[in-house]
Amino acid sequence: MRRILPQTLPVWVLLIVIAGLLISQVATLYIVSRDRAAANDVVNLYRLNDRAFSLVQLMHDAAPEQRKAIASGLFNATYALTVSDTPAVTSSIAGDDELAELEDILVGRLSKFGVTDARVRRDPATREADDAGGQVERRDIGQVERDLLVLAADFAQSDKLTASLRFADGQWLNFTEPNTPVGPILSFDSLPLYALIAGLVVVSSIWSLRRLTAPYRMMETAVKRIGNDLKSPPIAETGSREVRTAARAVNAMQARLRDYVEDREHLAAALAHDLRTPLTRMRLRLELLRKSTVREALAHDLADVEEIASSVIDFATFEVTEEKSERIDFWSLVESIADGFQEVSFDNEDTRSRGLICIARPVALRRCVTNLVQNAVTYGKKAHLSLQQSGKIITLAIRDEGPGIPQAELDAVFGSFVRLEQSRNRQTGGLGLGLTIARNIARAAGGEVSLSNHPGGGLLTELRLPAAA
Structure with missing residues (x-):
């Protein structure tokens, strides 16, 4: 219903x-x-x-x-x-x-x-034919005489x-x-007039409704765009007083959110960056120590701390970094990334998958695809890639040969610092930022990243991006 x-x-x-x-x-x-x-x-x-x-x-x-x-x-x-x-x-x-x-x-x-x-x-009326009926059909009479004859026939056949x-x-x-x-x-002569009036009312109603709801549709689109990209242009503050007030409130909310996020991103980036100076001094002093098991353990811990600091800086500066969107040959980008991993293979390498053009920030998109491929290789041993375009959507499917992810955790793994591998080893447990960064980059380009367990085993990761016009 x-x-x-x-x-x-x-x-x-x-x-x-x-x-x-x-x-x-x-x-x-x-x-x-x-x-x-x-x-x-x-x-x-x-x-x-x-x-x-x-x-x-x-x-x-x-x-x-x-x-x-x-x-x-x-x-x-x-x-x-x-x-x-x-x-x-x-x-x-x-x-x-x-x-x-x-x-x-x-x-x-x-x-x-x-x-x-x-x-x-x-x-009651008697429906007997009279002479007037035949006279009405004559074509050699004027309109007034015709109307009089019709009226006479109606009188003859009416109630009495x-x-x-x-x-x-x-x-x-x-x-x-x-x-x-x-x-x-209603008659055949008046029906067209009634239909014309009704049509004019309906058309004017449709036009008025479209004019009335156009600002709200524009605001709905703008709010969705803000959810995907906090740095999207503000809404034009035009229209009726109510629409201008609502647009002004949305723009103020967007500005405050952007300032709030940027402040914390700058803070995280500054803290992680400042850690590098004492870490460098510790590494220099560590080199002065004699070789021993303790020295090797400390060097390993310092490497972990430096990796964490570098990841935090990358995550924090993702929205801060200004990079313009460009037209990108998505097939070439994916192919160049796959060349850096021996465990990656393509399921379809035909020419139909080539020439897929999208619009995104080049460095950010490369980082997004690299994170997804690296995640598949790290936890799934091998990664099988396939590219296709359906309508206006380009889809990169990455299937690994790992154990997959529990159904209840498929969406939770996109959270920051969420790791299903609970070990403290950064080589096996990671930092829990790769998928978060990848999804943020995809959404900023108008796309999406989703996870699902493949029926044949392993995890299936799909990156969907809008194709360029």
Whole structure:
């Protein structure tokens, strides 16, 4: 179900706008249709009342035979009119309250003309074809005449009100009054207009949402870039007041983080660098001692301390060192590094893997690949390399022949000074900085380093970098 629902705020807002538009349109059409029907019903009662007054006023002084002659002269198929001794509306009970009230109004209004009773009923439409239908199809008529013929056909096929009025001499005046046809709310002529308006609303909503959310998408991208590279350019402080305030806060946070990290990197580098002076003096004094097992042990310990100091300096100065990114032939770089290790071999050396270009800092990227290869050789005896490009991603896969790493420790080994080998021997245990430096370099170039246990045994290390355009 979650896959069907939208996952972004702009899509949700757009769906809400479209749903609101549809609901408002349907509700508006329903209200208009109901009001039109109610208004037409009142108009129909008014028209019958008015016609009854005109006919009674015309016939009340005439003799019974004259009334029949007048009725025959006014008769037509749509507005039937007859005078007889029996009423057309046989029931004296009205069909609803409106008709009952109308009957009382007719009697009260027409009593001065000798009308003593009034009966009204509703008759359903008769769908009989009339001459107007055929005339509408003629092509030699104007638009006004065509509209009049269409309206006449609609009147002929609409519901009707039939009224019977009794004069004082007992004669009944019977006539029918067609109801005003109710045109459709939606027609083939109005549908394009409705569709155009709805389309304009949707398009304007999409444009407004994109304009509204563009600064937030820019800030999201900038924050992700800061997570990968703390020295990325600051966000442009433009747009609405809220967006400018948020961008200013993000830029201030980035500056404080950068100052904080640089201060500690400089401190670590300075401390490790200052250690070299006393270490050098100790080594010089050690050379003055006679050869003995103690001297050899001290020399070995001094070498370890110097190695630790050098690694700490490298780790601390990684972000401090300024190096510009360049286009790098990744295949050539990996091949030159592999040439320095006898335990390294390539699984694919075909020409399709060559010419893989990425953009990164050359010295840093070489150091990243060297750390990964050296880690595989140190703990996995041998390293098997393969290079491939999938879409816009270049992947360097390094598979060793070691025992692998427990699943729970695959991500923990990227922490600083984390060593799975618990011995104090720097040749076997290392310092726990190689993978940390490698991942930091990869992320700074927009890539990633991941570890997994290969199904065939050993550890699989994958370095993924974005290919250059």
